[in-house]
Amino acid sequence: xxxxATVVFIFFFGLVTVMGFVAAHxxxxxxxxxxxxxxxxxxxxxxxxxxxxxxxxxxAYTFIAVPALxxxxxxxxxxxxxxxxxxxxxxxxxxxxxxxxxxxxxxxTAADFVNARYGSGLLALVIAITGIVATMPYIALQxxxxxxVIGALGFRTTGFAGDIPLxxxxxxxxxxxxxxxxxxxxxxxxxxxxxxxxxxxxxxAIIPAKLGGMAHIFAAVPADKLLLxxxxxxxxxxxxxxxxxxxxxxxxxFLYPHSITALLSSSSGNTxxxxxxxxxxxxxLLGFIALLGYMALAAGVKDMPQYASYFKEYxxxxxxxxxFLDSFPSWFVGVAFAGIAIGAxxxxxxxxxxxxxxxxxxxxxxxxxxxxxxETETSIAKRVSLVVKVGALAFVVFLPLKYAIQLxxxxxxxxxxxxxxxxxxxxxxxxxxxxxxxxxxxxxxxxTWMAGTTAFTSSVYPLHFAALTVPGYAALYxxxxxxxxxxxxxxxxxxxxxxxxxxxxxxxxxxxxxxG
Numbered sequence: 140x141x142x143x144a145t146v147v148f149i150f151f152f153g154l155v156t157v158m159g160f161v162a163a164h165x166x167x168x169x170x171x172x173x174x175x176x177x178x179x180x181x182x183x184x185x186x187x188x189x190x191x192x193x194x195x196x197x198x199a200y201t202f203i204a205v206p207a208l209x210x211x212x213x214x215x216x217x218x219x220x221x222x223x224x225x226x227x228x229x230x231x232x233x234x235x236x237x238x239x240x241x242x243x244x245x246x247x248t249a250a251d252f253v254n255a256r257y258g259s260g261l262l263a264l265v266i267a268i269t270g271i272v273a274t275m276p277y278i279a280l281q282x283x284x285x286x287x288v289i290g291a292l293g294f295r296t297t298g299f300a301g302d303i304p305l306x307x308x309x310x311x312x313x314x315x316x317x318x319x320x321x322x323x324x325x326x327x328x329x330x331x332x333x334x335x336x337x338x339x340x341x342x343x344a345i346i347p348a349k350l351g352g353m354a355h356i357f358a359a360v361p362a363d364k365l366l367l368x369x370x371x372x373x374x375x376x377x378x379x380x381x382x383x384x385x386x387x388x389x390x391x392x393f394l395y396p397h398s399i400t401a402l403l404s405s406s407s408g409n410t411x412x413x414x415x416x417x418x419x420x421x422x423x424l425l426g427f428i429a430l431l432g433y434m435a436l437a438a439g440v441k442d443m444p445q446y447a448s449y450f451k452e453y454x455x456x457x458x459x460x461x462x463f464l465d466s467f468p469s470w471f472v473g474v475a476f477a478g479i480a481i482g483a484x485x486x487x488x489x490x491x492x493x494x495x496x497x498x499x500x501x502x503x504x505x506x507x508x509x510x511x512x513x514e515t516e517t518s519i520a521k522r523v524s525l526v527v528k529v530g531a532l533a534f535v536v537f538l539p540l541k542y543a544i545q546l547x548x549x550x551x552x553x554x555x556x557x558x559x560x561x562x563x564x565x566x567x568x569x570x571x572x573x574x575x576x577x578x579x580x581x582x583x584x585x586x587t588w589m590a591g592t593t594a595f596t597s598s599v600y601p602l603h604f605a606a607l608t609v610p611g612y613a614a615l616y617x618x619x620x621x622x623x624x625x626x627x628x629x630x631x632x633x634x635x636x637x638x639x640x641x642x643x644x645x646x647x648x649x650x651x652x653x654x655g
Contacts, residue, residue: 140292140293140294141291141292141293141469141472141473142469143468143470143473144292144469144470144472144473144476145292145293145473146473147469147470147472147473147477148288148292148473148476148477150473150477151330151334151473151474151477151478151481152308152477152480152481154330155327155330155331155481155484156311156315158323158326158327158330159311159312159314159315159316159318159319159323159326160314160315160318160319160323161326162315162319162325162327163318163320163322163323165322165326166179166180166182166322168180168182170319170320170517171513171518172513173247173496173499173500173516173517173520174245175320175517176320176321176492176517176520176521177247177320177321177400177492177493177495177496177517177520178400178403178496179321179322179404181242181403181404181405181406182404182406183325183404183405183410184405184406184410185410185413185414185417187325188401188404188405188406188411188414189414189417189418190325190328190329190332191324191328191401191404191489192401192402192414192418193328193332193418193421194324194327194332194482194485194486194489195324195328195397195398195401195485195486195489196223196398196418196421196486197335197421197424197425197482198280198281198284198482198485199281199284199285199479199481199482199483200280200281200283200284200483201219201425201428201482202284202428202459202478202479202482203283203284203287203456203459203460203479204280205219205425205429205432206428206429206430206431206432206435206458206459207432207454207455207457207458207459208455209364209430209432209433210432210433210435210436210455210458211454211455212364213360213361213364213365214364214365214367214377215377215380215381215384216432217381218381218384218385218388219388219425219429220422220425220426220429221385222384222385222386222388222389222392223389223392223419223421223422223425224419225385225386225389226388226389226392226393227415227416227418227419228415229389229390229393230393230402230411230415231411231412231415231416233393233562233565234393234399234402234411235408235409235411235412236565236566236649237249237252237399237402237403237561237565238402238405238407238408238411239408239649239652240252240565240644240648240649241403242403243648244643244644244648246403247403247496247500248267248270248396248400248493248496248497248500249266249270249394249396249399249557249561250263250264250266250267250270250497250500250501251263251500251501252561252564252644253266253560253564254501254505255642255643255644256560256564256568256642256643256644257564257568257570257571257572257575257640258572258639258640258642258643259572259576259640260506261576262560262572262576264501264502264506265576265579266501266557266560266561266579267498267501267502269553269556269557269579269583270395270396270494270497270557271396271494271497271498271527272550272553273395273396273549273551273553273554274395274396274397274490274494274550275527275530275531275546276531276534276542276546276547276549276550277395277397277490277547277550278486278487278490278491278527278528278531279531279532279534279535279546279547281483281484281486281487281490281531282308282309282483282531282532282534283456283535284479284480284482285305285479285483285484286305286535287456287457287460287479288460288476288479288480289304289305289480290449290453290460291449291457291460291461291463291464291472291476292473292476302536305532305535305536306532306536308480308484309528312488312528315488316488316491316492316524316528317521317524317525320492321400321488321489321492323488324484324485324486324488324489325404327481327484327485327488328485330481331478331481331482331484331485334474334475334478334481335424335478335479335482336424337474337478338474338475339424339427339428341467341471342431342434342466342475343427343430345466345467346431346434346438346462347434349466350434350437355437356433356434356437357433359436359437360433360437361436364433364436367381373607373608374601374607374608374609374610375608375610376610379609379611380599380610380611380612383599383611383612383615383616384598384599384611384612386612386615387551387612387614387615388551388612388614390555390558390614390615390618391551391554391555391558391614394554394557394558394561394562395490395493395554396490396493396494396497397486397489397490397492397493399493400489400492400493400496401489431458431459431462432458432459434462435458435461435462438462438466440458440461440462440465441458441461443461443465446461446464449461460476463475463476487531490527491524491525491527491528491531492520492524494524494527495519495520495521495523495524495527496520498519498520498523499517499520503516503519545595545596548590548597548598549586549587549590549595551598551614552583552586552587552589552590552598552613552614552617553583553586553587555582555586555615555617555618556579556582556583556586556617556618556621557579558618558621559575559579559621559622559625560575560579565649568642569633570625570626570629571628571629571632571637571639572640573628573629573632574624574625574626574627574628574629574632575625575629577625577628578620578621578622578623578624578625578626578628579621581620581621581624582617582618582620582621583617585616585617586613586614586616586617586618589616589617590613598612598613598614599611599612599613600612600613600616
């Protein structure tokens with residue numbers, strides 16, 4: 140046991156727990172209403188939204204998994220950098236429109252918008268279910284991030300006794316999320332981001348100096364991990380994989396329910412735009428985080444006997460904890476590990492709230508009890524958020540980690556299939572709900588099949604064009620098929636003058652107001 144690090148870790152964990160409950164009284168609103176509990180009254184300004192989105196998108200698993208991918212696979216892992224640059228211009232253009240329509244009509248979820256835009260409860264249902272299913276393993280992976288640092292502190296992480304610290308963290312998370320709703324992760328995100336920035340700045344100052352400088356670090360990295368392997372033998376190889384992973388991930392990121400929930404909690408469309416201009420600061424941070432993978436390689440942490448059992452249990456995910464344990468005094472290890480653990484609590488809370496919003500609005504209210512009151516609706520959402528967390532916890536406790544990773548891999552392939560209905564719907568009503576439904580089904584089926592051909596170990600599928608092989612992100616390939624099917628079916632609907640559903644929104648809902 141590393142008692143000094145553990146005490147520091149518990150202090151910060153206790154601090155954010157108190158903040159989570161206090162958040163119920165922050166920017167006080169009627170928490171019996173779903174838009175207050177689940178969207179914090181849509182009142183977050185630029186600074187709070189910046190912290191909330193940063194805490195939402197740059198998670199504990201990002202902190203653990205991006206350096207781990209670079210530690211294990213090398214330069215391919217840097218695809219995370221261009222995709223976080225591509226995403227912000229895309230979101231800058233698209234999501235202020237969604238905010239305007241949602242704010243005017245009181246929509247809480249993207250599926251609310253889809254239902255109104257296309258007049259199809261079934262299309263809204265599949266959008267909602269896709270979001271819920273894609274979110275569940277994402278929450279599980281946040282809990283895995285907590286589990287890794289708990290193990291690094293010296294706690295046993297096998298058997299029921301080993302699960303107790305994780306269960307305690309889950310109970311605390313569930314309690315303040317239930318009480319405070321979205322206000323809790325928004326307030327806690329400020330602490331999380333402060334700790335993460337502090338940790339990375341110190342790591343960049345201390346670790347390279349200990350290892351002989353960045354030149355020595357890069358010299359110590361095997362050559363095959365420094366650069367992408369050049370194409371050969373009629374295959375674009377890592378080049379096309381890198382490019383499509385970056386592009387497809389960029390399209391998918393803000394379609395996740397937790398991302399949309401954070402965006403819809405903003406006070407205005409301009410708040411979203413300002414954040415898209417400011418959030419690249421996190422891309423810079425992510426680049427520094429990614430370099431930790433090379434630092435861990437240069438430090439040789441995998442060959443250190445004291446960490447052998449940890450690498451056996453957690454694989455390359457232990458690279459960053461091992462690097463910190465080897466590089467810093469115990470008290471700072473506690474600070475860094477607290478930042479990682481809190482970096483799991485923030486997105487896990489938002490994800491569970493987002494999934495609860497989807498179920499309550501687009502499943503329960505639509506199909507089980509259309510006359511549900513505002514108070515009952517919020518009560519249902521609170522209970523569903525607990526169920527979602529229990530499901531994620533069960534993933535971690537009862538199933539091998541690889542299942543959560545495989546399902547998260549599928550999550551990206553599935554969530555991107557909602558892009559035509561949500562994003563294109565903000566610009567045109569030409570697409571018909573039948574085309575979007577069939578396109579969604581085609582994209583889900585083929586994307587899942589592509590991942591299945593790799594036994595769900597990779598999301599890169601080798602697409603063959605005559606003599607040329609183009610390995611690429613299955614999510615992007617399946618999205619292209621989705622769009623093609625939606626286009627063809629919608630064209631047939633128009634050609635045969637088939638009846639279409641009414642659009643509950645108005646053209647002026649999408650127009651840019653004179654004041655921005």
